[in-house]
Amino acid sequence: MYDFAYQKPGSVADAVKALAADPEAKALAGGMTLIPVLKQRLNHPSVVVDLAKTGLSGITAGAGSVTIGAMTTHAAVAASAEVRRIIPALAALAGGIGDEQVRHRGTIGGSLANDDPAADYPAAALALGATITTNKRAIAADDFFQGMFTTALEADEIITSVTFPAPAAANYQKFRNPASRYAIVGVFVARFPAGVRVAVTGAGQGGVFRHAAMEAALSANFSPDAIAAVTTPAGDMNSDIHASAEYRAHLVGVMARRAVAAAS
Secondary structure (H helix, E strand, O other): OOOOEEEOOOOHHHHHHHHHHOOOOEEEOOOOOHHHHHHOOOOOOOEEEEOOOOOOOOEEEEOOEEEEEOOOEHHHHHHOHHHHHHOHHHHHHHHOOOOHHHHHHOEHHHHHHHOOOOOOHHHHHHHHOOEEEEOOOEEEHHHHEEEOOEEOOOOOOOEEEEEEEOOOEEEEEEEEOOOOOOEEEEEEEEEEOOEEEEEEEOOEOOOOEEOHHHHHHHHHOOOHHHHOOOOOOHHHEOOOOOOOHHHHHHHHHHHHHHHHHHHO
């Protein structure tokens, strides 16, 4: 690990000021990604700005939605009575992230800001049509995710909360890595009065993405049979030691049908 300065500001404004003052500064949320990266000397920030004291945790139920503070842990989302009542699929997703230690340290804002291509929350945000609120603006999930480890966030921009609209039905299914519990392929399906949204994580070369063909089929007929013949091009999939592109393409269909069956 390289040497770096450490700051723990007491407000969002002070945290933004610290990040804006130094282009090499890095924000620290739960640290589930940043700390291992620092230990491996894969990143060398001049300053680490810890967001633990910025007051960004908490869950608020709205009229047909739930808003989650950026520093809220996965464990808190999984255990929340409000999340379980309004969007049970989101609570279940949070309960399946990593192991118990990770769930009690990792945060929803940190996960979305990092946009790991195998993370779970990006699929939920995209499928549910979430709004990511920062210290500057509100960003629709469709505009937020811009590629692997790439988001619309600017250098001095911090996620403050995420608002998820309540769907009529939803479910998330993932084929997980047995060691890390990251999604080799994860599919989140959400049905709204205006139609169905399907988001896939862990599979695409460009990170999380919406599956337009499945959305069209399921909007017409919300059943597993409706997408039985829908294929996913293997050429667009990741291939690594855990799964080939062809296997991931196959798993997208399997996980999507399971999610629809469970949501139904």
